[in-house]
Amino acid sequence: MPQSEQQLENQLIAQLTGLGYERVRIPDEVALFANLRLQLGKHNECTFTDTEFDRIRTALKTGNVFDRATALRDKVQYLDDAGEVRYLRLMNTEEWCQNQYQVANQIAITGKRHNRYDVTLLINGLPLVQIELKRRGVELSHAFKQINRYHKDTFPRAADGLFQYVQLFVISNGNNTKYYANNRTQTYAQTFTWATPDNKKINVLADFADAFLEKCHVSKMIAKYTVLHQTERILMVLRPYQYYAAEAIQRRVRESNDNGYIWHTTGSGKTLTSFKAAQLVLELEEVDKVVFVVDRNDLDYQTTKEFDHFEKGSVDGTDNTRELVKHLNDPNKNFLVTTIQKLNNAILRPRHLRTINALKDSKIVFIFDECHRSQFGKTHKRITEHFTNAQLFGFTGTPILAKNATRNEHGKRTTLDLFDRRLHSYLITDAIRDNNVLRFSVEYAGRYRQKDGAEVDIEVEGINRRELMEDEDRVRKIVDYMLAYHDVKTHQKKYTAIFCVASVSLLIKYYDELRRRFEAGEHKLRVATIFTWQANPDDPDADGYSYSPDEDLEDMEHSASHRDKLETYVKHYNQQFATSHSVKDGKSFDTYRKDIAKRIKEREYKKAKEADRVDILLVVNMFLTGFDAKAVNTLYVDKNLKHHGLIQAYSRTNRIFTEDKSHGNIVSFRNLKPATDEAIGLFSDADARETILLAPYGDYAEDFRNALETLRSITPTPANVDDLTDEEEDYNFILAFRALIRLLNVLQSFSDFSWDDLGIDEQEFADFRGKYLDLNEEVRRLAQTNPVSILNDVDFEVELIRRDRINVRYILRLLAELNRARPEDRERRRSQITTLLTGEVQLRSKRELIEEFIDQHLPPPGSSEQEMEVAFAEYWDKKKEAVLSRISVAEGIPAEVLRRVIDEYLYDGQIPSKDYLISELEEQPSILSRAAVGERLLEAMLGVVEVFEEGVE
Missing domain, CATH: 3.90.1570.50 (tt1808, chain A)
Incomplete structure (x- = not known):
C-alpha cells in the first residue's frame, strides 16, 4: 500500500x-x-x-x-x-x-x-x-x-x-x-x-x-x-545554483584576492545572482566598495529601480563620467552600479584618473554582468592596471572558450584567461532539465534554386551572396511566410517576436515591405525597429553584438540615409503608441531604446494593456543579448549566427512564462543547422542537442497518435465519456486527454501542422475538449462537499486549450455566415457554433446568453456582419444592464458605482478592495456581516467582467 x-x-x-x-x-x-x-x-x-x-x-x-x-x-x-x-x-x-x-x-x-x-x-x-x-x-x-x-x-x-x-x-x-x-x-x-x-x-x-x-x-x-523585490513588492528566493554561486564569490573574497567567473546559462537569473553576491560581499569587513558593472544597453529602468532600492543613489544612471568619479570618491557610497563605458572613461582620461588615484590600493570588488561582452577590449587591462587591489568577478551565460575566442592585439583570450577560475557552472542542459528555461524549436525555411529547379549552394565561390540575400523578391517571400505563420507562432499575438537581420540595409527592406503591406491593409501587426545608423556591412561572424564597449554612440560613423530612415520609423512608432520619441542624438536614441524594452518587457505583467503590444521588433544586433522578456517566444533569423552569439540570440525566446509557452520558436531563413549544432555542443555537453532542441514535427505527430490510441481505449468517442462509471475512469480519461492537449500545444507551433496527420479531426477533438471541461467544472463544484475525491489530485490544464482568437467577435462572424448560409447548411453551422461554445474556455460562461441571442434575437437571414454586430451589441448591453440592476437591488449598491468600478478595473487591472465596495453601499452592513458582503460584491463584479467583458473583443 x-x-x-x-x-x-x-x-x-x-x-x-x-x-x-x-x-x-x-x-x-x-x-x-x-x-x-x-x-x-x-x-x-x-x-x-x-x-x-x-x-x-x-x-x-x-x-x-x-x-x-x-x-x-x-x-x-x-x-x-x-x-x-x-x-x-x-x-x-x-x-x-x-x-x-x-x-x-x-x-x-x-x-x-x-x-x-x-x-x-x-x-x-x-x-x-x-x-x-x-x-x-x-x-x-x-x-x-x-x-x-x-x-x-x-x-x-x-x-x-x-x-x-x-x-x-x-x-x-x-x-x-x-x-x-x-x-x-x-x-x-x-x-x-x-x-x-x-x-x-x-x-x-x-x-x-x-x-x-x-x-x-x-x-x-x-x-x-x-x-525583497522592491519594484513589484514580492518575495523571491534564490535557486540552488544561484545560492552556490553567491556563496562561492563570497568565499573567494574572504579567502583570497583572486578573480573568478560564474557560468550560468542565459535565462537562469544571473542578474539576481550577481545582485545578491554584491550584497553579501559588501557585508565583508575587508571590502571597501563593490562596483556592479553593466553594459550601457542593460542599464534599463528595471535594473535602475532594483539597485536603487538596494541602496538609494547607487545607480549612476547619467551619461556624465564626472558623476561616476564623484561617487567612487564618496566614502559613504560603498555600492555603485555603473556602465563599462563610463568606467573605461574614468580610468582613461587623465583629469578623472587623477581624482580617483586615492582608490588605487582600495579593496574594490568589481562584478561584471554579461562579462563575455564587456571584458575583451582594452577596458579590462585598464581596470586591472589601475586598481591594484581589486578583485574581478564575471557572470556569463556563454563564456569565451578556446573554440569561440577571436584574435585581437593580445591574441586569443578566453574568459578563463581574464578571470582566473570558474567558480560555478549551470549549463543550458541543467536549466532545461530543471524546467528553468525552455527548449527551442528550430525550423529552417527557404531554399535557393535556379530557374531550372536545381538547388543553389550559396557558399560556393563566386556567388554574390549579399545580392542574393537582399533581393527584393526574396524579402517579399519571407514576409509572405511570416504573415502566414506569425499568429500560429505567437499564440495569436499573445507573444512578441524579434526579427534579426544581417545589415541595416536589409532591415530597411524588410521594414518597408512590412509597412507597405500594413498600409495596404494586408496585416495589423505592430512592427517596431531600432538600429544604430553607422555604416553597417554584412556581419560574417555575427557574434551578436552591435558595438564594442570601448566606443561611444556619439563617435560612430554616421550614415545619413540610415539615420533618416530610422527617424521615419520612429514617427511610425510615435503614431502607433502615442509617444514623441526621436533619435536626434545619443540621449534621445537611448530613451527610444528604453521605451521599446519597457513596452515588450511589461507584456508579461497582468496590467499590460493591449494598446502597448509590439508584435515584431526588427533589429540587426540590438536586443539579441542581455534583454530578458518572458513575453518573447519567437525569433525570426535572416543573418549568420554562431557560437555565443547564436545561443544568446536564441535565448531571447526561452524564458519560462505561462503554460502555453512550451518552447522558444526559432524560424531561420538561412541554413544555421551546422552552426546551431556546433554552438549547442560548445555550451553544453556533447550529447545535448536532443535535450535542447525539440524533436522533429513527425515525432510529435506519432506521439500524438499513440496518445490518441490510449484515449480511445478508455473512451472511443466523446459520447462515451458520459458512460464512465466511477472516479477512477474519469481520472484516467482526464490524464489521457491532458496528454493530447500538451502534445497539440507543441504541434500547432510547427509550420507543417495539419489535423490530417493526427488521426482525429478538429471537430472530434473539440467534442472531447468539451467533455473534459465539463468534468473540470463538476470537480470544482464537488470539491467542497467531497474533498477526498481522487479527481482533486489531478490538474486540469485549462490554460493550454485556451485559444484567444475564438472569442465573441469570432462567433459573430460565424453567425453572419450562418445567416447567409443555404437552409440545408444552417443546422450543420449551428452545430459547429454550439461545439465552440462548449469547448472554448473563455466562451463557456457566455454560452447561455449567446444561445439565447441565436434563438430569439438573430437578425433576419441575409443580414451583414455589421448588422449582426449591431444587433448583438444592443442585446449584450441590455443583458449586462439587467445583471447590474439585479446586483444593485440585491446588494444595495448603485448601478453607476458598479459600472465605474468595472471600468476602472478594465483600465488599470487593479481589483478594488472589499472595503471600498462596502463604503459605496446605500446602507452599511453590520460588523459581523461585512466580510461576507464584501466577498459577495467582489465576486459579483468579477462575474460581470468574466461574462460581459473578457473575450468579447
Missing part, C-alpha cells in the same frame, strides 16, 4: 526533531499566540505583560506579506506598560543560527473556511516555513494549489494574518519536493527543486529535509537568500 499522507507527515516530524527542532503541539490560534509570546520573550531575553503583548500583536499584524517580510528583518517597536518605547527583534538575520526552532503540525485556523496546515516550522514562534504534503503518487501541483487556497481562505484573514510572515513554502509527495517564496503572483512552473553544488536534484523529502530544512541552512535561506 502506498505511504499515506499521515505517515509521511509523522516521518518528517521525527526527522526534524532529530535535526534539533523542538516538537510543539499547537492545535489552534490561541495556542499559536501563547507560543509566540514565549518564544519572542526567549529570543529577546524578556517577558511581556498581557497589555504589552496585545500591543505587540497589533504591531505584528500591520501590512501585507511584503511589509511583514520587511519587519521580520528589522525590529518591531512597541510601548511597555511604563510608556517607554521598546524594540523587539523578530529574527537574528546576522547570526542566523542563533534563533529558536520549533516544528508543529495540524495547526487549525478558521478564516473564510476552516483549514489545517500540515507541517509548520516556527522560528522564534513565527511561522516562517509552511510545508504542505500529499500522499505518494499525487501530483505535486495539487499541494501548490492547496496553498493558494490557504492564501485566499485563511492566511490574510485569520490569526491576525500571522501566516503572512511565512517566507518559504515547501511542497512534497515524498518522492518529489519543491520550495518557493511566499509570492502569490508566481505559477507552479516557478517552484524549485533543491540540488547539490554539481546540480544533482534532491527530490526525496528525507534528503531534502537533511539538506535544506536543517536549522542553520533554512535560516540562512530566509535571512540572506530571500530577496
Whole structure:
C-alpha cells in the first residue's frame, strides 16, 4: 500500500526533531499566540505583560506579506506598560543560527473556511516555513494549489494574518519536493527543486529535509537568500545554483584576492545572482566598495529601480563620467552600479584618473554582468592596471572558450584567461532539465534554386551572396511566410517576436515591405525597429553584438540615409503608441531604446494593456543579448549566427512564462543547422542537442497518435465519456486527454501542422475538449462537499486549450455566415457554433446568453456582419444592464458605482478592495456581516467582467 499522507507527515516530524527542532503541539490560534509570546520573550531575553503583548500583536499584524517580510528583518517597536518605547527583534538575520526552532503540525485556523496546515516550522514562534504534503503518487501541483487556497481562505484573514510572515513554502509527495517564496503572483512552473553544488536534484523529502530544512541552512535561506523585490513588492528566493554561486564569490573574497567567473546559462537569473553576491560581499569587513558593472544597453529602468532600492543613489544612471568619479570618491557610497563605458572613461582620461588615484590600493570588488561582452577590449587591462587591489568577478551565460575566442592585439583570450577560475557552472542542459528555461524549436525555411529547379549552394565561390540575400523578391517571400505563420507562432499575438537581420540595409527592406503591406491593409501587426545608423556591412561572424564597449554612440560613423530612415520609423512608432520619441542624438536614441524594452518587457505583467503590444521588433544586433522578456517566444533569423552569439540570440525566446509557452520558436531563413549544432555542443555537453532542441514535427505527430490510441481505449468517442462509471475512469480519461492537449500545444507551433496527420479531426477533438471541461467544472463544484475525491489530485490544464482568437467577435462572424448560409447548411453551422461554445474556455460562461441571442434575437437571414454586430451589441448591453440592476437591488449598491468600478478595473487591472465596495453601499452592513458582503460584491463584479467583458473583443 502506498505511504499515506499521515505517515509521511509523522516521518518528517521525527526527522526534524532529530535535526534539533523542538516538537510543539499547537492545535489552534490561541495556542499559536501563547507560543509566540514565549518564544519572542526567549529570543529577546524578556517577558511581556498581557497589555504589552496585545500591543505587540497589533504591531505584528500591520501590512501585507511584503511589509511583514520587511519587519521580520528589522525590529518591531512597541510601548511597555511604563510608556517607554521598546524594540523587539523578530529574527537574528546576522547570526542566523542563533534563533529558536520549533516544528508543529495540524495547526487549525478558521478564516473564510476552516483549514489545517500540515507541517509548520516556527522560528522564534513565527511561522516562517509552511510545508504542505500529499500522499505518494499525487501530483505535486495539487499541494501548490492547496496553498493558494490557504492564501485566499485563511492566511490574510485569520490569526491576525500571522501566516503572512511565512517566507518559504515547501511542497512534497515524498518522492518529489519543491520550495518557493511566499509570492502569490508566481505559477507552479516557478517552484524549485533543491540540488547539490554539481546540480544533482534532491527530490526525496528525507534528503531534502537533511539538506535544506536543517536549522542553520533554512535560516540562512530566509535571512540572506530571500530577496525583497522592491519594484513589484514580492518575495523571491534564490535557486540552488544561484545560492552556490553567491556563496562561492563570497568565499573567494574572504579567502583570497583572486578573480573568478560564474557560468550560468542565459535565462537562469544571473542578474539576481550577481545582485545578491554584491550584497553579501559588501557585508565583508575587508571590502571597501563593490562596483556592479553593466553594459550601457542593460542599464534599463528595471535594473535602475532594483539597485536603487538596494541602496538609494547607487545607480549612476547619467551619461556624465564626472558623476561616476564623484561617487567612487564618496566614502559613504560603498555600492555603485555603473556602465563599462563610463568606467573605461574614468580610468582613461587623465583629469578623472587623477581624482580617483586615492582608490588605487582600495579593496574594490568589481562584478561584471554579461562579462563575455564587456571584458575583451582594452577596458579590462585598464581596470586591472589601475586598481591594484581589486578583485574581478564575471557572470556569463556563454563564456569565451578556446573554440569561440577571436584574435585581437593580445591574441586569443578566453574568459578563463581574464578571470582566473570558474567558480560555478549551470549549463543550458541543467536549466532545461530543471524546467528553468525552455527548449527551442528550430525550423529552417527557404531554399535557393535556379530557374531550372536545381538547388543553389550559396557558399560556393563566386556567388554574390549579399545580392542574393537582399533581393527584393526574396524579402517579399519571407514576409509572405511570416504573415502566414506569425499568429500560429505567437499564440495569436499573445507573444512578441524579434526579427534579426544581417545589415541595416536589409532591415530597411524588410521594414518597408512590412509597412507597405500594413498600409495596404494586408496585416495589423505592430512592427517596431531600432538600429544604430553607422555604416553597417554584412556581419560574417555575427557574434551578436552591435558595438564594442570601448566606443561611444556619439563617435560612430554616421550614415545619413540610415539615420533618416530610422527617424521615419520612429514617427511610425510615435503614431502607433502615442509617444514623441526621436533619435536626434545619443540621449534621445537611448530613451527610444528604453521605451521599446519597457513596452515588450511589461507584456508579461497582468496590467499590460493591449494598446502597448509590439508584435515584431526588427533589429540587426540590438536586443539579441542581455534583454530578458518572458513575453518573447519567437525569433525570426535572416543573418549568420554562431557560437555565443547564436545561443544568446536564441535565448531571447526561452524564458519560462505561462503554460502555453512550451518552447522558444526559432524560424531561420538561412541554413544555421551546422552552426546551431556546433554552438549547442560548445555550451553544453556533447550529447545535448536532443535535450535542447525539440524533436522533429513527425515525432510529435506519432506521439500524438499513440496518445490518441490510449484515449480511445478508455473512451472511443466523446459520447462515451458520459458512460464512465466511477472516479477512477474519469481520472484516467482526464490524464489521457491532458496528454493530447500538451502534445497539440507543441504541434500547432510547427509550420507543417495539419489535423490530417493526427488521426482525429478538429471537430472530434473539440467534442472531447468539451467533455473534459465539463468534468473540470463538476470537480470544482464537488470539491467542497467531497474533498477526498481522487479527481482533486489531478490538474486540469485549462490554460493550454485556451485559444484567444475564438472569442465573441469570432462567433459573430460565424453567425453572419450562418445567416447567409443555404437552409440545408444552417443546422450543420449551428452545430459547429454550439461545439465552440462548449469547448472554448473563455466562451463557456457566455454560452447561455449567446444561445439565447441565436434563438430569439438573430437578425433576419441575409443580414451583414455589421448588422449582426449591431444587433448583438444592443442585446449584450441590455443583458449586462439587467445583471447590474439585479446586483444593485440585491446588494444595495448603485448601478453607476458598479459600472465605474468595472471600468476602472478594465483600465488599470487593479481589483478594488472589499472595503471600498462596502463604503459605496446605500446602507452599511453590520460588523459581523461585512466580510461576507464584501466577498459577495467582489465576486459579483468579477462575474460581470468574466461574462460581459473578457473575450468579447
